[in-house]
Amino acid sequence: MNWRALIRHETFLALLLVLVLVVLSFQSDRFFTVANLLNQGRLMTEIGLIAIAMTFVIATGGIDLSVGSILGLVAILLGVFWQNVGMPLPMAMAAAIAAGTFAGFLNGFIITRFRVPPLIATLATLALYRGLAEGISQARSVRGYPDWFYVLGQGEVLGVPTQLWILFAAAVIASVILAYTRWGRTVYAIGSNEVASRFSGLPVETTKLALYTASGFAASLAAVIFVSRVSTTRSDMGTGIELDAITAVVLGGTSIFGGRGTIIGTIIGLCLIQALKNGLSLAGVKGDGTIMLIGAVLILAILVSNIFERSGSR
């Protein structure tokens, strides 16, 4: 094994995560406990699911800003389908997720069919989907779901929060797809050079369409978990979650210009942010101090990694 292969962003980030965990556990003896860490996993699942799909999207050089709005829309639709339309809850869940996936498909359709840059297309649908959520909900929230529904967001399976299993499964599947399949390599190829990919016969448009659809699906799944965790629906759910997810993805080493990035990096980035939020709070740092530190860590991590990479490649 070439030691140089280890000098990469993910390694550096993993070391940073270990360092942060060690320091924080000295700050508070309540931090590094199984119960606390599992609970943090519960809290980061929604962002995690979205960030995993976002890793693919960003690796193609795209971006999806509408995920927070899709989350809000799906949450509202879940409630409306169940309470106002009278569907059985499992069917309402499926229908709401289908609608959210379609919203993602629509993003992809606009981007591939009309060649609208992803940032613009999803900025527009960010406003549109949030508006639909507000309009459909008429500011009413839907509550009082049956008990079995809360297993998803508040329950446990084999001692681990239910949604953490879903996040784990999603992460494993996504890593395999991105790293080991032809499809994953197509994603990187598109991100590195879209024109060249098209000329070499790769299914650029189909891949992108599938990715934005998947991103919509991830946001929809996150929405159902979120509703189950907080036991109510509101049209403002998920506001700003797109920036949190993007932060985790870029902190994890995915290049915003495309062509580079791994799922493991995104997961480490996600854990780092969550550990800082939780650990600093336990150590007595207030919320505003914590978000400042996360901002600084983001910039410094990418800066240091850039410096190392440049010196390594020489």
Next chain:
Amino acid sequence: MGRIVLSAILALSFSTSLSHAQSSWTGGDDLPTNPLACDGTAAAAASVPYDGGQPTNAPDRNGKTITVVDVPKLVGIGYFNATSKGIADAAAEMGTMDAKTDGPSRANIDDQITLIDNYITSGVDGILFAANDPVAISPVLKKALAAGINVVGYDANSEPDARQWFVNQAEFNGIAKSMIDALAAEIGEDGAFAIVTSTFTTPNQARWIAEMEAYQAECYPNMKWLETVEAQEDNILSFNQANTLINKYGDEMKGILGMTSVATPAAADAVTQAGQCGNVAVVGLATPNAMKPYVASDCVKSVVLWNPVDLGYAAAYVLRAVADGTLEPGATSVEAGKLGELQVINGSEILLGAPFVFTKDNINDFDF
């Protein structure tokens, strides 16, 4: 084919939502209302049994110094600065409470839940909260109770069984009566008015609007309700929305109701800059410092609010009493320092008092 099915689902959701809520778009919620009598005679208070929750295996905290965290809806607005000042004042006075305020930087349900969750893990003795959403916050508060933490709410409630007590600043129907009475005194019993609120999803605002609608329909049936506009918690947007209302209705609109401490001063500024002082009345919920210029220039005659410093102060005393075991289910009143005896209402709520109306004569006595 799949696309058609999905479009059909979307279309279905539109039509249902359009039909189920075509009735009103005043911005009120759909919970039952309970308007007060027009002449202010108090309704016979039905005695409700205690419906709050109880912490599991709480240690004996009687007389011991307790650490308390106060989690408002968001930090960075005047109103919650005032409540946390009240909490700090009370803590300093008692000497046995170690209180700090930490809240989300935006009024976001998830950020608030995460913060509370972290404080449960850090092992505080008591949590004071003002909920961004009554239902969404409840699971995490129940978790706090299960961890033996004393939980008391103020300003914005959760579900009753997710906390022990809730300090109610003023009942919804009381606020509604004060607002509409003050407005009617200025624009007459047949004037037309519009509302600037934050968002339609903010529970307190939606509740007040619904109660105002009910009270107005009963006591001032000739008043005309023009429309309600949203302005987030954004003062420039509130200003623009108020301006647009003035431009749209011209002389028809006699008054604007501001439903938040952000919207009311902005609406007052819009009326002032449009040169409509005296023609368009502004009545609303707001903190006095922000309203002093407009009250001084006679553009605004009455500002409705409770004293948020007192609200925080009372919440801290209630938490102390719960921790000491002196406030138990079934109690009818509680001692709250300089505020004296406060009454228990609705089973597990403690009433701060009647809403306060600030006018030119008394507004300079307050500084928050």
Next chain:
Amino acid sequence: MTAAVDLPPIRPRNGARRQGFLRRLFADYGQECVVLGAIVLLFVVVTFINPRFVNTNNLITIFSGNAYIAVAAIGMAMVIMTGNIDVSVGALIGVLATIAGTLAVSGYPIWFALTAPILVGMAVNTVIGVLVAYGRIPSIVVTLGALSILRGGLIGVTGGTWITDLPPDFLIAQKRLFSIPVPLIFMIVLTVAAFLWMRYSAFGRSIYAIGGNPEAAVATGIPVERRLVSVFAIHGAFAGLAAILFATQLQVIQSTVPPNLELTIITATVIGGVSILGGTGTVIGSTLATILFATIGSALIFINVSAYWLRAVIGLLILATVLADMLRRRGRA
């Protein structure tokens, strides 16, 4: 992406004459025309339904109410044209407004309170620009970080206290010059000045070159790194100007960041035709887009669209504008 440097076209004289003025205008400023067309269409339709829409006061509300967004969008347009982005500008405006207000109430001279935000804005964004240009960190990463730092810092430092008792001379956005509101003057003068500067000065044209094709820009001797830092600094100055308008509009300064301000500014910029891929667009477009948003917001109140559907309608109109532009471009190609 094609590798050609996409400078704003300056066509040979005789060719231009033959083409006809309107066609040429439409070819060069297509997106601006689309947005302007949308504004005009809205005005016609809404006035037909409710004639009060065009009363003078309402025109003033529409054109000057969002002037601070338009001013901030000018700087944002320059940043986006270089192929970068800034998601921290909303938080920065919040910080700068608080600085201006704090200085004004602590007895500093008014001119100082009104220049400090511009200088601080330039300083903050110079740091961001250096990190982007020399640290080689993508701008979205730097500004995501800056967003957290500025937002957290603002609350940490001010504790969220509102600033009241502002001296009357400080409230310049409430004043009028020759009966025109000051924010409107700011918006028009700054837009026109920035437009001309970008179109005709060497520096301004180099912004287009950097965005259109950085390698070619380096090859033609443009100091790309230095220019990038300068563009960010200029963007900071515009953020300072926007913050001044924001802080002096009302008699109270709310020391929190207006929710989603950065998204509004970015949306205005890209809807106005500034390409996120860099290299094309004008600040006239971003200002027109800001006016379009204000017109939509006001129009929906005037024609009694349920406020619940307001944001959905805005979203739909934005999407329609984007698609119209794409179809127009395709038709041209």
